[in-house]
Each structure stands twice: as structure tokens, then as C-alpha cells.
Amino acid sequence: MAAPLPLPALHATHAGIWIAGRGEGEPREASRGEAIARAAESPHIILNAPLVGQRLGYPDLSGLDILELFAFVHPARFAVPTVAGMARAVGLQPPESEAGAAGLLRSVAAALLDDLEKPDWKEREGAWTSSQSLARMGWTWAPLIASRLERPERGERMLFSRLKQWEEVADRPPPRTVVVDPVRARDRLRDLAGSRSELRAGQAAMAEEAASVFAPRRQKDAPNMLLAEAGTGIGKTLAYLAPASLWSEAAGGTVWVSTFTKALQRQLDAEGPRLVADPGERARRIVVRKGRENYLCLLNLEDALQGAFAGRAAILAQLVGRWAAYSKDGDMVGGDLPGWLPSLFRRAGATALTDRRGECVYAGCPHYRRCFIERAERAGREADIVIANHALVMINAARAREDAPQRIVFDEGHHLFDAADSTFAVTFGGQDAIEMRRWIVGPEGKSRGRRRGLSARLMDVASYDDEGASALDAAVEAARALPSDGWLQRIIEGSPFGPVEALLGEVRGMVYARAKAQDAGYGLETELAEPDGALVAAAIKAMEGLEALQKPLAALGRRLEAVLEDAPDWLDSQARARVEGAINGVSWRREIIAAWVALLARVGGSADPEFVDWLAIERVEGREYDVAIHRRWLDPTKPLASAVLKPAHGVLITSATLRGGDGSWDRAEARTGAAHLDSSVGRFEADSPFDYAGCSEVLIVTDVKPGDAAALAGAYARLIEAARGGTLGLFTAIQRLKTVHSRIADRLARAGLPLLAQHVDPIDAGTLVDIFRDDPRASLLGTDALRDGVDVPGESLRLVVMERVPWPRPTVLHGARRMAGGGSAYDDAVVRARLAQAFGRLIRREGDRGTFVILSAAMPSRLLSAFPTGVPIRRVPLDEAIAHVAATAAGTHLPAAAPEAVG
Template sequence: MAVPDPFPAAALPNPALVAALDGFWIADAEGAAKVDRADAVRLLTSTPTIMANVPLVAAKLGYPELDGLDILELFAFVHPARFSVPTVEGMADFLGLDRPETGADAAIMLRSMAATLLGRVSLPDWREKEGAWPIAQALARARWGWANIVLQAMEPPARPERSVFTALPQWEEGPPPAQPRTVRLEEEEVDRRLSALLGPDAERRDGQRSYAAAVSRAFAPREVEGAPNMVLAEAGTGIGKTLGYLAPASRWAEEAGGTVWLSTYTKALQRQLDGEMIRLYPDEAERKKRAVVRKGRENYLCLLNLEDAVQGSFGGRAAIYARLVERWARYSAGGDMIGGDLPGWLTSLFGRTAQAALTDRRGECVYAACPHYRRCFIERAARASLDADLVIANHALVMVNAARGKSEGRGLARLVFDEGHHLFDAADSTFALHFTGAETIEMRRWIIGPERKTKGRRRGLTARLGDLVAFEEEGALLLDEAVERARILPGEGWLKRIVDGMPDGPVELLLAEVRALVLARAKANEAGYGLETELVEPPAALVEAAAACERALEDLAVPLRRLGARLVRLLEEAPDWLDAPARARVEGALGGMEWRLQTLSGWISLMARVGGPPDSDFVDWLALDRFEGRELDMGIRRHWLDPTKPLAKVVMEQAHGVVVTSATLRGRVAEGEAPADFDWQVSEMRTGAAHLSLPAKRFQVDSPFDYAAQTRILVVTDIKRGDTAQLAGAYRRLIEAAGGGTLGLFTAIARLKAVYHRIHGPLAEARLPLYAQHVDPVDAGTLVDMFRADPRASLLGTDALRDGVDVPGESLRLVVMEGVPWPRPTVLHAARRAAFGGKGYDNLITGGKLAQAFGRLVRRASDRGVFAILGSAVPTRLTTVFPGNVEVLRVDLATAARIVEEQAGLREGVAQAHSAA
């Protein structure tokens, strides 16, 4: 049922434009007409025109600088913190309007949707009315295209309204949480909790119940210090592992009075877990108290940054974005700007830079000195997690908190790592050390602060600590000394100076030597990637530059260490003026100082090893980052050869119980003769279990799906490697055979773009929409939402779409990989390949990617589809990662297209039968 429309579409003077599959269409009060590209551009350059997703339409027109009245921005104003798929069809669904059938219908519909949204702002029961009027006035001053129309449709409030900075609730300080009690879960109580989560009408699934029982072993009391109860649990797709581990986790949290951290790798699974909490805690108030989503500080809106932005530090489009974010902040559940209830497409309309400026990405928080400290989203989430039963986080945050020694309330003693097959990669990123231009300039900014007249809140140590050390001369002198010595770090214009051969200071001189050696030794590789070379046999100039850099970094670290020691002493002595807010400031500053000092110490250690004997635990190399021929950064990189060593030491050994679970946890591809438990040995190697003093408990249960009946696996053998025309032709043929519903996966962005530009036109003529990561100016999460919402759409993407994408139903019926996703031959991969089994290591990495890609295809019992790999060079050993009862067929393209067409027809029939049932 459509919402009453007190603002008639006929009253809108603005035309609407859509870029539809059947061409460009313009609609006004008289109706719709088809226009060519040139006419559309002429209209947009002369008349404010309504569009849905202006950057996307402008890209299709070939004029990315075009502007217009974006209905998505109007939606974000009218319904902040609510989501709609950012297409005409998606918004029609949200607004209760009939979906358009043609481009002409869509153009007319755009005007109707705008009228509907404008009508809602005049309704007395408009749900998001509070705070709208002053924001609309501010948007008018920022020259937002919709502002005057919105103000005409709205009624001003009867009395002045509070700003978001005073309207948001304040958090309250509570007592320290009690330590969890020692309890032991009985299998019967875990089974009862699982039954309650499933509901009375749910079918009993023995695999899920066995899984829950196995996972509950991780919640037994720990018996040996440094040796957690660790469970490695592989549960095939469809088992229901989320509820399977929520049952013992929630039960233990209640019985023990402790906190369980549920860690994921992807934001999609975080959102899914958050959604499952309603089963545990139907009451919203209880749910907010007992289940908390936690992310890194850089994910949350910083209210002080927002205040600076709306007071004039932002201009142009960024100022409009800041006001829309201000509007959202009043209604947001948690202030999470990345993966929370701020639609990802809103940021895409304005650019990531505008978003980054509103978060605390540099660790510059002033804590209790901030006027918004008591309303801070970050602090509220941190305090909520102190008493929560369940904290939903990500692998990186869990590892960083453990590395920083932050147990957060009742600790990181009980951990569940879902998507556990990504633990190795997450640890690799977390425990790596990069000494690059970008990293060092961030260190300089953190210490010195702004060095030129710029708007914004960037603050150095003096602004954050000056008044805390002003009472004593020595502290003030140390602060001044640290700021002065930080000037050895690269400043503005550092990259140009290096490229021009005019480095300034010891750090820039070292980076210049790194760049010269990389250019001299590195082999040119595929376009889009940077260059790198091993840090072996460095020339004397590089060694001397590293030694000079080491001395300069040590000189910088000295006053910072002493300053940190004085802050510790200040907390210990606790003078009369050190009240709770001041103590919070000191603790916050000290935490940031300790983390930066760890980074400095790592850099100093790295400099000392340049030219010396290699450390067998690490892989060091020199890198020059480039994009499309343009140099971006350079430096020395250090990664653990086996990052699960620090993972086990820093994270696992501190915990009492750890669950690592995934649908693809074990490594199934063996080279030559392998031991009977080879797959589990791989799992233990990739998760850190191999480095613990007690063995992990193993559990495995197969998927309940009948993959032999539901899927076909094809290797298309007549596609010549390296022939883009053949590759594009194969994608087009298969997508047309499936009638859309295709996820195409690529290992190289360049090939993805080439295929997209060859096939998107012909597919549009067949009325099959095609979206593409790295082509469409839309974030990956939103692209998946758009793909999921249209069963005739297809989506091309890279690794980000291979993992964590959940598209059940008709929208995904074909997965196509451009070829075998072998690892890129980097310095780091070469070192690990040599250490972990040569070709066998390549097989494991590649097999895991294939298994994950195949896992996108079937998400529920009614799903049917085809998984296809293009190219004849698919070793038989890699096909062992697929379900054993599914035959892998090696066929030509014509046969593959016929099989895809047949399977698509079968799927449609099954879906209709399930719907009827």
C-alpha cells in the first residue's frame, strides 16, 4: 500500500532521468521520453534533474563530474539510519510502490518517489521528524539541491530543537565488572538452549546438536595456564553453526557471569550475528545491554570531528555530507559509520575522504577533554561491552586488544572465531610491521599536529597533553623535545621530494634508497600492482641510510618514553586535581603513547637488521606501491613467516577457551603421500593450535545439502588463457544461459574491467543488468545488496566477493571463476611456500579459495546452481576440495551453457514448488 501523497508529483518542477537497460529516459509532468546520451548530458548541465545514485548515472553517461538531485540523499534526510537498496526498484519496494517495468516507468517512478518522500516530511507522525528542521536550514546554507523543496514541504517546529550534540544520551560510569565464576556446562542444558533458540516448530537437526555439544567443550574450566580449551570445528554450510555456538556461549555467559567475544572476518557475518541476537533476547532493552557490537575506533563517528565539520571546516559537497551524517547520528543505534546503520551508498555519493574526516583514524582522541566525551559512541560501546554477555567483534580488533593488553572488563578469556579459515590472514595483517612514507608521516602528525593553516581537528601531543604536564617544567620540556625531534619524519610533499631526488632528513633519505633499489632489482609485473624485492645483499648506501635512520628514531623515542613514564607516575601519585575525567584523559593518552612507542621500537629493530643476518621468524622486503603507473608509497615491510606464532602467544595462550569454526576449516588438498590426519594438521597450522601446549579438540560435520542433486561443477576447457575476447565471450554466454543471477570472480582487476566493458552493453540489450566492483562507483556491500535484490542481475568482483557473501534464493544460480586463483608470486608468498611445503602450500591456499567460492552457490535446501571455472589448466588434485559426491565435468563452452540453462530451469521449478508448499 502506497503512503498517502500530500505532495503531488505534478508540483515538482524538476525532470527525472534514469539510465535503464533500454536506454536513457527523461520524465516530467507530461510523461516520459527516450533521449540519447548527448541530450541527457545537455539536460543535466542546464537543469537540476532528479536521479537515483548520481555518480553511477554520471559514470554511465561518461561525465563523472555531473551533478543533480539525488533521491538517495533525499531518502537519507527523510529516513536516517534506515536502509533501501539504492535503485529505483529497491526504493519502490521500500516506499510501497509498484516496481517499474521499463525505463519510461522508472523515470516516472522517480518523480513519484520524490513526491512520496517529500509528502512524508509534512505528516504529523513522521517518525524521524525531530531535528530535521534545523538540519534542512543548514543544508540550504550549504546549497543542497533538495533543501528549498524540503523546507517548503515541512512545517517548522513549535519550539527550538536540541542539536544532536545535546540530544544524544549520556553513558554512565559503572563499577568494575566481577570476574566470571567457574562453571561447567552440561550437554542437556546446552541442548535446551539450542531448542529455545530454534523455536518449538523447528526440525531437529542432529548435526547441529552434535556441533553445539562439541563447541561447548571450549567453555569448560581451564586446567593448565597458557593452554586454553581449544576446539576446531568444521561445520558444512546448512548445519546452522551460528546458533550452534550461540547456545553454549550464551549459556556460559549467564551461568559464569562472564563475556564471550564472537569474532568474525567479514562485516556481513557481523551483521548476521547481530540480527540473530533477537532470538536470544527478544526484549530490545535487554538485547542492547547483553549483546554489543564492537569495532575499532576508526569505524565510529567522532562527535568532535562532526562538530568541527558542521561549524565550517567542511565546504562544498563534504559540508552536505556532514549535515546528513549529523541527521543520521541522532537516530543511529551505535554510531558505526562502516557496516552499521549508515547506508554504505551514502558515503559512495560523497567519497571516502569525507567519511574518514569524521572518524578518529589517527588516534587523536582527547578523551575526557572532549566536550562530547559523555555522549561518545566509541566510549559508549566500550563501556557497554564491559558487562555484556556477548560481544560481536572482528578478528583484527580481538587481536589488537590482546596485543595492547586490553582485556576490556571480564576479559578476552572466551573466544569464538567464526570464519576461522581467515585467522592466518588476519594475524598476518595485525602483527606485521611497515616502515613506509605513509606510516611515518602519520606518526609525525600524531606527535606534531597541524603544521599549516588547515581547518579541522588534527591535534598533536601538545594539544592533547599540554595542560596535563604544564604543572612541572621537566614534563613540558620533554613534550617540546618530542615535538622537535619528530621533525625528522617526512612532512608535506615528501613523495615529490623523493621522486625528484631531493630527500629531506634521514627517513626520506632511507626511503629514497629503498625506491632506488626496488627500481633496480624488481621485475615488472601485472599492471595495477606495485614493485618489490627481497631485503638481501643491500648496497652500502642503503645500510648507511638505515643506520642514520635508526639513530634518529632512537632520539625521538627517548623523550616519548620519558614522557610516558611521567604519565604513569602521575596516575600512581594521583594528585588532588586528578579526578575521574582527568584520569581517563591520562589513561587514554598513555594507551596511545604505549602503542606508538611499540611501533617506534619495531622500526628501530628493523633498521638495526638492515645489512645484518636475517631473522628466521620474519620476512623482510622492500616495496614500491603504485597504482596505474603512479607512485603512492614506499618502504620496508616485515611480516612473520608464521603469523600464528604471535597469534598463539598473544591471543590464544591468554584465553581460557577458544572455538575456531568455519565451513572450510580443514585443508583438503594433499601433495603426494600425506598422513591420515593431514587436513587437521593443516587446520592446526593455520589457526595457531599447533603452537599451544595442549592439543585442540577436533570436530567435523558435513553439510546436510544434497550437492549432487543441487549443483553442477564444470571446468570449461576451450577458453584460451590470456585471450580477453574469449574470456568475455564465455562470461556473456554463461550469464545469458543462466538468465542473470551470476557471480563472476576475478583474480585481476584489469581483466575484470576488460570483461565488463565488453559485455555490459550486450547484456543490457538482453535486459540483464550487470554490476561490477572497481567499475561502478559503489561500495562492495551495496553492490551485493543490489545484486541480491534483482534475480536477473549479475555481479563481477574480486576476493572481497568470494568470502562472506550470502545470497540465497533465485538471485545467485551461477558462480563463474575466470581461472584457478593461484597465489600471486610475492616475496612473502615465496618465503612461506618454501617453509610450508612448496607446491603443496600453493595447493592449500588455492583449494581454500575454490572451496569458499563454491560455498557461495548453495545457502539453503532449495538452492540449485552451477559452479564453473574457465580454462583447461585445473589440476585434478584441486577438485578434491569440492563435495565428494559431485562429479566435476570437463566440457566445452557450448556444453557448459546448455548445462547452465538446464540447471536454471530446474532451480526455477524447485523454487516454485517450495513457494507453493
């Protein structure tokens, strides 16, 4: 083992603060004041500076962050960002105590620095050049790294020259017409599962049934469609991959497998070796696809590396540059970039490294041939299996993209309604309008960075055509009437600039006049009904301004299309790709503006029964950040069925809770869009193989008073202590989560039970789940994002606690859907679905055991059908619930009263 680095180290948790000083012997406990003073005086080795700074109440804490060093030494490599996780990553034993963790930080740092001198260090190329740049920026690790890196005899290649280029290939021919034999699907499933695995009856039956999805379509707008509810533990992933892989091989076509969560995307990607053993072949045949905004933009990175970023953001850019050279696919959100890396820099600069603004210049970019986004799109066209997400599938289909999928498997299908609701929504607000202005006009005033307006991106193309240049100038001039920086303050002060800001000022006034007071954590809203004259007049003026912008954009689009048709001498393949990209970008913005115009026409007109429209002030903890008019489909599965399902040839929609916990196939068809198809839809169900009655129970606590924060926090603390950690706490309100965490985190930490919290800890949700999964004594508090898609099997999750019945929040949108969906019956269906999803976190693998607790005596018996058949459900006081949890944690069982009958 490497000798500990002779530098001081600082470790801080909710349990206390420990310092391992230079030459001070064993680590010792310190006060907050001493720790802050020492850290300010000289750099200490720490792990996760923002988190430690939060623990100390010193947000500006900086030092020698182990995580930054790990990101430099081993870019694109996964490690849990805890002392124990870092220790295992470098081959050391995790610490036995918090005090030991402080001392171990020095050994971890020494081991990482020693890796730099090992002859088999795989990430050597580019390290010396990057370290020199980081040294000039004053990065604290740079001197220690420089002492261990020798200057290469030959100069290192630039990052961008080391990246793999993609090649142009001919378009893939249409897939052949084939039929997948159900028996062959079962045989393929057996191959995928492995000879030592025994096929589950439900899994085999699902593979055979799913084969029908890949049969030739019988008529237009009538896809072969199957709804499949497969309980947890069935193994539905391999069940649908078996026929999907058979079809793709025989037909030479692509199957898109779509998920709602990044966690399932990673899980599906991990199944790749079962389908294709050879890594090179697997990379060609199985591709992960996401939206453009998820990938690193190399042009943005180049600008950042050349000085567009300053301070900590510049250091992040260098570390991202190190990662880019070793990344599998350049995915910055959920890919192999450590999720914790951007949070170390408080996200300074991270979003600016992706193409979130849609400013891509396509073939006009010097890195076009190495672009991660272009590579992923092209790889997806040639792949057998594309692993994507619901939003990307819907957007590609809605925009009639050439790679819109024809064979689709929607896993996590119970989220299709929500995904469609978001994808087909229209929002016209200050933030949306200012982004449109920036995309067209470009940087103004003192703004910095690579942002370029439409003129800068297209002037050389438009210069060949006077009419195109005139349209471009007119579009830029019209866009100047949209909101600009400082718009919100101007409308608050009553001095708006331009017709759109004037409209938003009227919207804000009406919301405050009509909205009911709500929790500080939420915004304010009111339905768009009976608008006053001032609002109608302002909407007409704003609509005229948007129409004035639409016309030159339409003219510009026509001129760009004419360039492709006339094909001048300078229009080579790269220039053609650039013009095509510009046409797509302009068309997309025109569609957005057209939707805004249609929404504003509604302000002074009659309501459309297909839509729900409302006015809102968006707030975070009481602070305003946007004012907007919203439009949602009353039933978003209508555009889903029209744009995605009907054009497809085969669709499989599957989930463990597809019917929402109430067993209704009608609900499943309504929530997935199947109800809007004229053709018949297949149904399949397979119950979970788990013995829920023997391995789980549901406890409804009857004596925790609603609204009593102290009682709620005390209940959580006692339950977590009884379970000895391993608890997932689910909240319906962020403020209550924060209140509970603040009251119990120190108490639990002193008992050796770490408490993690979404919306509290400066760590992304995915990384919080990684830490929770890694430590069986840890517990995690979260909201909706953790109610579904979290896969934590085994000892790390043995108790789920919900703080109350998860009733829908009474918004304008919910009110409209509730009225259309049957009133209280609609609410009940929503709650049953949420309960079923939350309970699904508890038992993930054979051998898991656990307890599900609801801290609300107001839990109606009619909703208990959300839980699996046979699960004991009991109403008990808190003390008895704690005794049950403790007995389960100890591996024993308490005698109990008869379970409640499900109403």
C-alpha cells in the first residue's frame, strides 16, 4: 500500500468533523470553527468539497478534492463518491470509522498519484498536456501531479485528433418481411439467460407472445400492438430482447427499446454482452441514443479550453476534456461521465458544454466528423437494437424524422402518459421567449461564450442569395421585440419592453388577482377563463409580433430549400449537411412559434375542449423565475397514438404496473394510447414469482398527527433506527423532506446511519442512489423521482416509508383531467398507481425482505388493492410498526393481528 500523502485531511459528516493533520498522529475530532479556519489557511485533502462545505456551513470551501483527482487519473471510470467507494476503487480497505476515514483520504490520494507512474496506466495519453493547462489555472492538484508525470518525448496529439471519426455509409435498405417463430423466441431466450438458468414460465410465455409484435403489419395505421404487464422478477427485459434480436437479425432492421429512466437505460446497456459477446461487434449492433442536449459538444469544449471559461468552470472543462478522450459515447447525462463531477463545480459551465441551445452548425463545425451526436445518430441507423428514451422516440416521430422508429418496445410503459404530456405540451413564457431571441439574435451586451445568432451561423450561406439574406435580416430585427435580459424585473416594476413583455405583465397581474395561496415551494396559477380586456389586447399585440417573426423565418426556410434544389458548385456533402441542419432548425422554431400563436389566439377566443390552458407564475421557494401561459392536451395519448403508434409496424408496451395497481386493462389502454387505435390490441400478464405474502408487509401507522413536523421527523428517525438503515423515505412535498432531514440527520449519523437527501445534498439523484445502494446502513429521502425507476436489491433497501397518501396536487390541469376522468375515481386510480410503483422498490430480487410503511391514518381501504395480492396489510400505532420493522431487520417475526381486508 502506498504511504499516506503527507498533507492534512478533513472529513465532515452529520456525525462530526475529523482532521488528520500533518504530523499530528491519529485523526482527531475538531470543532466547526477550527475546521473552517484550518481549511482557509491551507489546502486539506477532502472528498466532495460542496458537500463538506455544506456540512461545515462554509459554502466557499476549497481544497484538494479526491474526486477531482480521480476524474483526472481515471476519466470515464465509475466509482462511488464516498470514502469507502474511493478506497475500493484504488484497492484499499474501506474505513472502519469516521475518524479512520479522515486518515484514509491521504492513502487514497497517494494511491491515485502512484497510478500516474505505473507503466500500465491506461489513461496516460493527454495527461501531461492537460496537467500543464490545469497548473496555469492554479488547480490545487497540479503540482503533485506534475512531480509524477514526465514530459513525453514526442508532443502529445491534440484531444480532437485523438477522437474517432465516423464515416459516411449508404442508407440501410428497408427491413425484410419476416415472421418471428414463438418457439425460436423461447429458444433464443434460453440462450440469453444461460444454460445454468431455469426459464421462468411467465418469462418464456412473454417471449413467445412478444414475437407477434414483429409480424408483418396487416394494414396502414394498425400496428401489431401488445400490452404486457410483467410483475417484478419475471425478467421481462430478456423476454422482449429475445424476439427483438431474432427479428433484427433476420430482417436487417432496427428495434428501438425505449425507457423512461436513465437507470433502466444503463441496465439494458449492461445486458448487451448476452446478445453480442464481442465488444467491437456489440458497439456496432447495440447503440444508446439520447437527445442532443445530453452529449458533449466538441465546439463548445474547444471554446472552453481556449479561454471562453474562467475560474472553476475552466478547470471543469479540462477534466471533461480528459473524459472525452476515453468516453464510450460522449454522453454527459447518465453516460460514463461521473454524475458527481459537474456538481463539484456547482454546475458552473457543465450545461454550456452541451448543445442545449440548438446552435449546432453541423458540417460547418471543424469537429463535425468526430461529433458524438452525429456519431450516435448514424450508429443508430445501422444498429440492431437502439436503447432510447420515451421523449426522443416521440420527438423523432412527431417531427417525421427519417429515423423515426418502426418497431418499438416501450419499457416502463406506465410512464407513456407523462412522457407524452411533456412532449406535446406548449409553454409560452419569458424563459422560452428569451431563448428564442438568443437563438436568432445571438449574444448581446456583455454576454460571453460561443453563442452565435442565426446571422453568424448562416451569413456565408445566405450571402449567395439576396432574398435569403434579406429574410435573415428581417428575422433578426423581428426577434428583437422578444424579451431580453432583465425582462422579469421590468414587468415586476411595471415597465415592460415590447409586446411580449407587456403580455407577460398582464398574465402576472391576473394570476396574482385570481390564484389561491399555495405552498411556498410551488408556483401560482389560474385557469385561462374570462380574461379581461387588457389581457386580450396584449395577447393580440404579442401575436402580431410573433407573426412578424414567422414570415421571415418561413422565407428563409424556402430559400435554404432552394439552395439544395439548385445545388450550386460549392454545395459539397458537408455543405449540404449544414444546410439541411439549418432547415431543420428553422422549421423547428417555426413550429414552436406557430404553437405560440395558436395559444395566444385562444386568449380572446373560445376554449378548445381538447386542451387545458392556464396562466402561471413559476416560483422556487417563493422566488419568481418565470411567467407563462401553458397548454396541455386533456388526453396527451391522442397525439401519441397519431404521431408514434399508428405509423409504427409493431409496438410492445410493458411494465410491472401497466394497469396502475387496480387490474384495469381499460386504464392501461387509455394511459398508453392503445384506446385510440382502430385495430385490436393484445394483452398479456404474468404475475411476479415472488412470495410477497411471506417476504413483505404493509403497515399503516395510525397515530402520527398530520401537520406535526416534530412527530413526522421522530417517526422517520425511529423507523430508520429500527431498520438499521436501508430505508427509502418518499415525500410528496420538498419542504417536508427538508424539514425532516434537518431534524434527524445528525441523530442518525451519530448512530452510524448516514442519511442522504434529494434536494438537500448537492449531489444528483442518480449518484445519491449509487451511494445508497453501496452502503447497507445508509438511508435516502426523496420525492417523485425516487418513487419509480430505482433498482436497489438486497440489504441496501429493506424499508420504504411514505409520509402520507400520495394524492395528486390540485392544479388546474389535474382538475380538468379529474373532471373528464370520473372525479374521485380518477384520483383513486392515480394514487393506486403511485402506491404500486413505490411498493415496487421494496422487493427486487429473490430473497429480498422488507416492510412498507405509510405514516397516515387517513389511508382509505379502497386503495389497498394497489399492493400485491396476499401481502399482509395492518393498521398499527407507531410503536408497533417500529417493533415489526426491528423484528424484520433482525430476521424474526412478531405475532400480529389479522391483516386488514382490502376494500
